[in-house]
Amino acid sequence: MTTTPPLRYLATAAVSCLLLAGLSAPAAQARPARSTAKAASSHPSWIGPGKLSQAWNCSLTTGRGTTGLAPWPAAVRGRIGAQFQTRTIGGFRPGNGRSDHHSGHALDVMVTGRDGDRIADWVRANARQLNVKYVIWQQGYWQPGMSGYRPMADRGSVTANHWDHVHISFRTGRGSCPS
Numbered sequence: 613m614t615t616t617p618p619l620r621y622l623a624t625a626a627v628s629c630l631l632l633a634g635l636s637a638p639a640a641q642a643r644p645a646r647s648t649a650k651a652a653s654s655h656p657s658w659i660g661p662g663k664l665s666q667a668w669n670c671s672l673t674t675g676r677g678t679t680g681l682a683p684w685p686a687a688v689r690g691r692i693g694a695q696f697q698t699r700t701i702g703g704f705r706p707g708n709g710r711s712d713h714h715s716g717h718a719l720d721v722m723v724t725g726r727d728g729d730r731i732a733d734w735v736r737a738n739a740r741q742l743n744v745k746y747v748i749w750q751q752g753y754w755q756p757g758m759s760g761y762r763p764m765a766d767r768g769s770v771t772a773n774h775w776d777h778v779h780i781s782f783r784t785g786r787g788s789c790p791s
């Protein structure tokens with residue numbers, strides 16, 4: 613058995629996020645038990661250790677740079693990496709569809725279990741300040757103003773159901789750093 617290369621892994625996550633049309637449709641299934649989530653394979657760092665302290669300040673980049681992300685999502689990516697010591701955060705995927713991944717306005721934070729809970733909870737608690745449009749985590753959809761996650765239909769895999777990554781979509785423009 614070979615380890616899935618991280619780039620492909622993230623691309624798979626991004627693709628799964630493209631399949632989320634029909635979010636407004638009520639989901640019939642309950643969220644599956646946590647035990648069904650597989651552990652993510654290990655990944656090399658995407659954010660170098662030297663950049664972590666700088667990233668804490670949500671410093672804006674001057675352009676898309678090497679991540680393909682819009683400046684504000686790129687800044688939040690750095691902040692999440694610094695605050696949660698999470699190194700595998702992708703987001704941009706080339707294409708012309710309406711996915712926020714195509715426009716550089718979505719992040720996929722590759723985590724499972726409590727690590728994902730902590731990140732998703734922090735993003736939700738600071739969503740308006742962070743200019744977040746919505747979050748998908750563990751087969752649940754959340755947007756600012758909602759009290760909790762709305763269950764989503766089973767899309768057939770751990771990745772497609774967001775048990776191995778937190779998806780964060782951003783509105784256009786920028787936000788500011790939570791203290």
Ligand SMILES: [Zn+2]
Binds near residue numbers: 713
């Ligand atoms: Zn995604």
